[in-house]
Amino acid sequence: MTKSTQTAGSETPKLRLGGHDGWGYAPAPESTDHVELRDRYGLFIDGEFVDARDGRTFETANPATEQKIADVALASDADVDAAVAAARRAYDEVWSKLAPRERGKYVYRIARVLQERSRELAITESLDGGKPIRESRDVDIPLAAAHFFYYAGWADKLDYAFPGRGARALGVAGQVIPWNFPLLMAAWKIAPAIAAGNTVVLKPAETTPLTVLKLAEIIRDAGVPSGVVNIVTGAGETGAAVVQHPDVDKVAFTGSTEVGKLIRRALAGSGKHYTLELGGKAANLVFEDAAIDQAVEGIVNGIFFNQGHVCCAGSRLLVQESVADDVISKLKDRMETLIVGDPLDKNTDIGAINSRAQLDKIEEYLEIGEAEGAEPFQTSCPVPDRGYWCRPTLFLHASQSHRVVQEEIFGPVLAVQTFRTVDEGIAMANNTPYGLSGGVWSDKGAKAFRVTSRIRAGVLWANTYNKFDPTAPFGGYKESGIGREGGLAGLHAYLQPEAAA
């Protein structure tokens, strides 16, 4: 303890492995030569790619280069009407009449082709959204395929979904997904919906439509009946048209709490089903009896995974006072090794911020945090000249009322606070309107489970962080959302129990 306290902040030069002090890595860019990207993408309605009825388009760009990749059709209300009508027709005439086993086979096919085309999808995801290829390759795409594979198997087992009750599909689902995990969020939405017998109209985020449109190709090529899955691209207005459409039976939204509340208000009294996956401000609690080096890795993974564009990111570090100096010193050292840069480089740890708008928001919070009196720390790594970048950042000595502690930043920015007792740590962890996730680091099992059971959040990681699996329900307490995705609970979101006999 004494030793580490002395080490913290000392001037001893350290040998570091990283890209910016002489022990750099050679560039290791992923080859893009086999990825086919078109200049222009249409809407996917009733099994075909079509232009928007009014011909409008928008551009999607690579946030690492700011260069345009493609023009994408901008769906208007009329296009959304057509998509919902196609979904309704497919539900009534085809999908609801298909034998469940056969329905499942289509979903399995989608999973298989996602695996076959995984490299192309990973590269496209990193090009369009800015996330490091290591993550799109090892997390996003495999998990997306796994989601389809998991839910495919449920299709002919719905009688087991609600003990004592039968189950039936809801009808047409209107779904809106964010830009942080484009293909994975599409999988979370589409796989359980269609496996359970619903048809869908999905709107991807305007900055990241490309992998979802490739998924539409896969769905078409898998022979999935026309209209079962419809993709309408666009921005907020298109999304509003999807979730407010009168002929949609179920609304599924992943995005901000602010928009989630607008949607919830619009649905009031409608009797429609809905699931909302919204914002978060998760606490990652490090206790004095934690394995400190593992905890530091967990802190880094918790906040810097996917540039911090993660609703369940561990964006508040709560560290027990007795080990705070040691943890923060090691954390700073570890952060200095993180490489920010080309998302397609296999050495990159932190890719591009998804958009100019998001970078502006993060930078605004960097100013707010400093103005409020927290002590900023930012690593010294170089960043490319073009594109949208943010170095990994800490706000030390943050206090509970600071906006960087209370509000979701959705970037690589970690607010650091200390606590003394277990009860104080839990109280601080629960002291936000959010309740999506939380992390606990302690080698004492009894303490770890006491803390996980008292944090009011839907996902708790003990001695790990940011792990996901199709079998594991995910979703928030409090203002982080309503309903779950993943596992049997995620299947329930697309079914209703039949009335008791």
Added chain:
Amino acid sequence: MNERPAAPVDRLPVLKTHKVYVGGKFPRSESGRFDRALAPDGTPIANICRCSRKDVRDAVTAARAAQAGWAARTAYNRGQILYRIAEMLEGRSGQFEALLAAGGTAPDEAAAEVQAATDRLLHYAGWTDKFQQVFSSVNPVATSHFNFSILEPMGVVGVLAPESPLLGLVSSIAPAIAGGNTTVVLVTGGQPLPATTFGEVLNSSDVPGGVVNILTGRRDEMLAPLAAHRDVDALLLCSPDPDVARSAEIEAVHNLKRVAVRPHEDWADVQSPYEITDLQEVKTTWHPIGS
């Protein structure tokens, strides 16, 4: 309140003051206001409290204070307490039959309703230590983690009680508290006396104060403040009127309360573990398996 006697009688009956049940006590409304409970022919039977928005806030405070402790009770203990409520209700069946009859229920139906309400409490008493086993899961994740999802109570549940004065009331409260929630129950229907008397049953059944709080009064005065209250986690809206649900749902958006709507008028068959799970959150916990 009864008809004025024509002449003095040998013994004047002692009339009961029906008060509300908050935090394990029986206060009057802070507002000092009252309404009348009426017989079907419009004859006043009793005075009841006409609670205010401040009464609603006090009840939420009591429910919040009781919630962690109630959720921390063992499932076995909660089951025994629900069973105890059933015992107490059975013992007072004659009183409840009389109250229902005074409100216009035919005598044989009143007896059947009291029995059904007692049996319903027994049903949920048995679920307290079973629903978790049926509805939680160990998730076979593809990484080396022990991963499980359990149900936890949503917290403080605001209940708009149904018109059904005893069976509906019991059917809405029992599954909420069986799962570890505490409740603020608004009784706004035409027959409030079984509800105020049910508070006495609860109070003599080892139910900790604050677990169930029962307010009488007017829906248009109490529901909006309850639905908008930021320390209420969920709403159970027992009303067939879609406008009632809609306006409460809009108030509930402030803190994204979970809302369950029960439009039933007949509560005979509204009994299932899904009444419990609709007021539960799913929590998923991960822990590595390793050395």
